[in-house]
Amino acid sequence: MVLFGSHAREDWVTDEYEEKGVVFSYESDYDFLVIIKKDGRKENEVSHQIESYFYDIKGDVSSLVHDIEYVNVGLSQGQYFFTEIINEGILLYDTNKFAFDKIKQHRLFNLLKLGYLNSRYQSDYSVNKQDVKALIGKVKQLEEVVIKLCLEKISSLG
Template sequence: MENDRLAHLPDRKRRELQLAAQILFDEFDDALKTKLSDKGKRGRILKLILFGSHARSDWVEDRKSGYVSDYDLLVIVNYESFGEQHPCWEKAAERLLQEMTITNGLSTPVNFIVHTYQDVNNQLARGRPFFVDIARDGIVLNGLPGFPLASPKILAPEDARAEAQRHFDHWLPSAERFLRPLLLVSGLVWSSIG
């Protein structure tokens, strides 16, 4: 793990990130052991990138309220078959939760997403803000040589607005479905905000 780029984090947080990385790699390696095909045996984690508040050094730890910023990790793999739906990631999530709730190896929640190298670079080439932020602010914790991230495309203001509108249009209906019962229970009239 490239600790020089993690100098802004306390030792405890660096140890926790090392444990989280070890769990992700262990579960991935265990999954490779069961693969029969040559392609399956060539599966690799190409990069593990810390992004979000812990990478930017603006995380929150408010023990009074109980709010703690989580660790956000991007796992970049070489094959789609090892993408987010692969069973090894569910096992990794279970182990991370166990470290948080039972063994107390982690005091900070860990969230991770898994994408292929090709997908990440395609997203960067399209200027997708989420991936551009990761490329700009993220810290590579582990990485194999020879797999650079694409240079992010900077969207023109009108393209950035269209991208934001697309996400808004996509997520607003599910937010409304989530909020409607809460607003009804609290006595607020839905039509007053919708």
């Protein structure tokens, strides 16, 4: 079970305002991805059980239930939705029976590329700490490769 979305990113919204004497309120929902094996249980039955379990919690609960094969196909194809859940979600419960397929590395490159533009033109642009750490690691690897190649080239020139 993975918590994802605004509560996992710690940027959920709780808002209340009054307009023409009527009070309106909004609170971000809790989003869960539940991975199951194909055992004949219907995904909507599992989703209903989860939402019923969390009935007393303040705020809405939304659960997505998929079998591991479905999620892994999405990950192997680089689907943004599942990739973001796996990268930014918080693992709440793990049976250690499933393994996620390797996620395509294009996401970090796209984040770096978009960050160049978005950070210049969007005053509220931000990148989470986990992505910054991953990007720093990749940049350090790149630096090591460049230094090695440059030194090899210089030494070959004699």
